[in-house]
Each structure stands twice: as structure tokens, then as C-alpha cells.
Amino acid sequence: MSVSENHFENLPKKSVSVIDTIKKIVQKQVFIPLAALLVLILFNLIADPSFFKISLDKSSSGDPVLSGYLITILDNASELAILAIGMTLVTSASGGQDISVGATVAIAGSVVLKVLCGSQSRPDQMQAPIIVAFLICLVVSMLFGAFNGMVVSFFKIQPMVATLILFTAGRSIAAWINNNELPVISDPKFGYYGNFIPGIPVPTPIFIAAICMIIIALVLKFTNLRLYSQAVGINPSSSRLNGINPQLVKFLTFVILGACVAVAGFIKVSRLSTINYSVVAKDIEMDVILAVALGGNQLSGGKFSMTSSILGAYVIQFLTTTLFKFKVSSSAIAAYKAVVVIVLVVLSAPIVREKMVQMKKKGTAAKVGKAKKEVA
Template identity: 35%
Template sequence: MNNALNRVLANQYARRLMWPVLVLLVLIAVNIAVTGFDFIWPHVSDGRLSGAFVNILRRSAPLLLIALGMTLVIATKGIDLSVGAVYAIGAAIACQTIIDGTDQSAAGLIFRAVAIALVATAVIGAWNGTMVAYFGIQPIVATLILMIAGRGIAQLVTGGQIPKVQDSSPFTELGRGEILTVPVPIWIAAAVFAALVLLTRRTALGMLLEAVGGNPEASRLAGIRSKGITVLVYLVCGLCAGLAGLIGAANLGSADANNGGLWIELDAILAVVIGGTSLLGGRFYLLGTAIGVVIIGTLGDTIINIGLSDQWQFTVKAIVVFIVALLQSPEFRAWVFKPFKRRPAAPAAAPAEEVLAK
């Protein structure tokens, strides 16, 4: 029985991922046709892994972190619109703490700045979860409040300025460094992705998330602490947003409270939807979310490579999301492929002798 159920779930998982993978392969093929295999083939330059696709992965690392946290929130039938503001808060706290120190190259100062930023963003995420789980506020309203107020908080942290970290500070290695030639942001995003996959697919946490998202009341009656799980996923989402803000600030060497992570929450939601996770809660697909993030990142380069202006970016992104959403819809596929399906053969007529006998 369990083996049969696992096969059904595996087939469902493969079907969900098939269309995003197909779209990503088409985008890669278009770029290869225009720019050659250099687009996908990496190379090492000055001890650092480089290449167009590697750069896409490096730039997409902050979005992937936020989208992974968003996937867990959406799995519980929630939404977090504040991740862009939390991104800005994390970046502001880290950079302001560093420039307020006496020696920006001190390892202790960097560790303290990163720790304070991550703890603060995790607390903010837990606050969002508490508003939703214990006070019954709709997720879109609870997180919209912080989405509006969050950048104001970031400006209060920085005094309305843009704190700039020295290039010699080890903090910038979070966004510009490399380990074994691979950019550090890719390592961080891959580590968080692997940790969340292990937690949600190798423990009961994933099943509990799907139960809470599928039917919160039934899960509560079954003895599942749905409120605690809700707070947990919002905490993780805030933590991921704060970590993304640290990577973004380290890459730029500064924190812009107004523009840091601006509208990144929309790209994160798009990546989750492209990856096959339903906004109605229930089953979620972290690998699908990662593929959705890469699709969004590849789209930007594709638009430039085929000669379109930047003004086409949002239009083309909307078209791709629309196409993927249609391909993932069973009703749409049934409508499109209905003319090609074989109709069942009509039952053979009974012999005349049998008819007379009846």
C-alpha cells in the first residue's frame, strides 16, 4: 500500500516539475542559439567560476532564499508580502552595525552584525506568524502592514542615509567571495535549499505543513499544533529574507532602505507558482521553486540576448508565467488535447440469436 502511494506521489511530483523544466530548457536553448554554448559552459577566471549561467545563479541566490521561505508559508495557505522590507531591514542593521564599529575588518564585529541582523529578521518573521496564527489576522493584511512600515524601520536604523561598508571588510565576501572557485552566494543558497529539503522530506515536518495547509481545522482536531507550525514557517521566511538582504548588501557594499529588495516579494511568489506550488495551500515543491527562480533569472538575460529592450522584461515575464500556469492546469491540457484523444470503441452489437432469446 505504501509503495503504491509513493508511486502515485512520485508521478504527481514529476508531472508538476515537467512543465517548468521544459520552459527552462527552451530558454537555455534560445540563449545557446543566440550566444553559443558559452552561455551554459562555465569557466574559471582569476580563481573564480564564471560564465553567463553561473552569473545568473549567483544573482538569483537572494531570490531563491526568499522564494524557499515563501514556499513554506504558501504551503500553509499563507502569504508574506513583507519579505522585501525584511530584506531591507536585515541589510540596514548589518551595514549600520559594521560602520558604527571601530575596525570594519574585525571578525568579531562582522559576526555580531550578521547575528543581530538574522535574529532581528527572524523575530520579525515570528511576529508575522503570531499575528496570523494567534490573532487571526489574514496573512495578506498582517504582512502588508510590515511591508509598508518595514522600509521606514530600515530608514530609522540607518538615519535616512545609505551606510557603505569598506571594500576591505570581510563582510563583502558574503556577496563577492568564492569557495573552491564557486561564488559564496551560490553556496549559501544551496546549503539552505538542502537543509529545507531534508527537514521537509526526511522528517514529518513536510507532512505537517501539507496537513495544515490542506485543512487547518482538521489538522488541529488531529492533534497537530497548527499555530506553532504557522509561526515557524513565517520565522523561517523572515530568516531567509534577512539572509538574502545580507548577501545583497555584501555584494553592493551598502544598504539602500528604499530600493533594497524592492518588489522581490512578487518575483518570489511568481517563482513559487511557476514551480507548481498551489496558492491554496497543501502540497509544495521546493525543487520546483528553485527551477522557477532560475527561469526568472534566465529571462532577464534572454531578453537582452535576443535584442529586446529592458522595457520588455515585465511583459515577457508575465507571458512566461501565464504559459506555465496554463500548462500546469489539468483542465487546460484536457481542453487542448481533447481532439487528439481516442474515443472508446462502441461495444459490439449482440448476435441476433441472443437478442431473440432475451
């Protein structure tokens, strides 16, 4: 009897350690987007393995080009990932989200086209070097970011409301910059940044996104940005007492988001070599916020994980592309996304998680109890 009891006393201990390791993995922030990605990959593997096929094709101009759903995902998620970088910082420092990114992307794109086209709407050649256009667009976007940042940090208005201003006016300003014309740039060089550089089979936006990620990784590693924005997000007044200027940090995160918007806007117009003010980057703000939320970041500010946010952006694009593949119309996609989001958010809610852990404990306890009874 005593032997058997000993035997079973060892069992729960062992299983507890397994539960602990599982718990540790589950509690890691990166787990949520990773799990979502795994589910999506598994679903696609079962439904249609050809989803993961990548082939080397020739483009219309005869250059080698990689194609396949995975490449499409990586390519199309670039803007989302770049914006997610800025949005994560803004979310962390100010405890709110910028809903004007879609509109400011339109402004950024409009500025690029305005500089490149000059006074004509369909010039034969570009009126300014692309780098100049990009730099001007960068400055303008950062100014708009600074406007948002100023309203949020110095006038102490919640970010969502403050950015509502540009959300309403942004696309109109974009149209106004170009006098409501739709400029088209015929020079193929401009298209390199949104499509392919001849000779390189990987889409350029992937490289641009990678560069942005490297930059932000370096910034987070070598500056105090992470510490400061988290401190401000968790408790602004105590961080002020510790010598951090919360207003300045919030302001700075919005300016950084402005820079991200400039890059995203540049890629967006380069993809098509033109712009449609009311459609470009439509609803992208929602996707970006979802990416941040999917990354397990608290939307009320504080601690953040940049990797999870960026991964979240790719998961969202993965989901979108998967739905497209199954012939879901682009506007109906929203409904499916909503269901996925609700499931994810409910599962990651602290209350639900606690309950789940409790249930697991109960389950194992019941199992052990049963085993004991059977032996007796």
C-alpha cells in the same frame, strides 16, 4: 479482414500506453519548471550558443574567477532560491503569500550594516565581527517574521493583507534604523559573502544557497514539517482534530521565512558593501511568488514540492538574464515576464489541462479512425 482488424486493434493500445507515460511525466510537479527551463535553454542554444560559455578570468585583485552567463544566473538566483524555500513553506501552510519579503530584506541588510558600522557611517574597520552582525540580523528578521506569523495565525488575517503592513512600513523602518544614512563598509572581507572568496573561483552566494538547500532538505527529511504544513494547508480544522496545532505551524513557517530573509539580506548587502533602502531587493517578492507558482505549487496551500520551487527560482533568473542579454531594458523586462507567466499559468490551469488531454485523445481517435477507413 479479420487479420487487418486485429492489426489495428493492437495499435491504439500501444499508443495509449505511450500517452499514459507522457501523461505521467506531464503530471509530475517538477515537469513545469523543467519544461520552462528546457524551452529557455533551447531558445538560447538557437539564438546564441555563446550564452553557455564559461571562462576562467582574473578578477581585479588577480584571483581566478569563473565568468559567464550561466555563472551569473546561478549567482544572482541565490537570494531568490533561498527566499523561495521559506515562501514555499508559508504558501503551503497558510495558503497565502508573504509580500513583505522585499521590505524585510531591506531591514535585514540595514541591521547588518548598523551592527558593523556602529555609530559611524563610514568606519575604517568593522565595529563588530561579521558573525555577530549576521546573528543579530537573523534574530531581528525572525522577529519580523514572527510578527507576520502572529498576525496571520493568531488574528486570522489573510497572509497577503497581514504582510501588507510590513510591505508598507518595511523600507521606512530600514531607513530609520540607519537614520537614513547610507553606510559603506570598506573592509574587503565583508564583500566575500556576496562576491568571491580569494582563491575560490565560484561565487560565494552559490555555496550559501546550497547550504540552505541542504539544511531544508535535512529538515524536511528528519522532521514532520512537510507533513504538518501540508496538513494545515489542506484542512486546518481537521489537522487540529488530529493533534496538530495549525496556528503554531503557520507561525513557524513565517519564522522560517524570516530566517531565509536574513540570509538573503546578508548576501544583498555583502554584494555592494552598502545599501539603498528604496531599491534593494525591489519587487523580489513578486519574483519569489512567481518562483513558487512556476514550481507548480498550489498558491492556495496544501501540497508542495520544494525542488520545483527552487528550480522555479532559477528559471526566473534564467529568463531575466536571457532578456538582459538581448538588451531588454530592466524595467521593460516585466512585460515579457508577465507574458511568460500568463502562458505558463494558463497551460497549467486544471481546466485547460483537462481540455488538452481530451483533445489529444480525440486526435488519436480520429487518426485511428482514419487509418481504419483507409484500409476498408
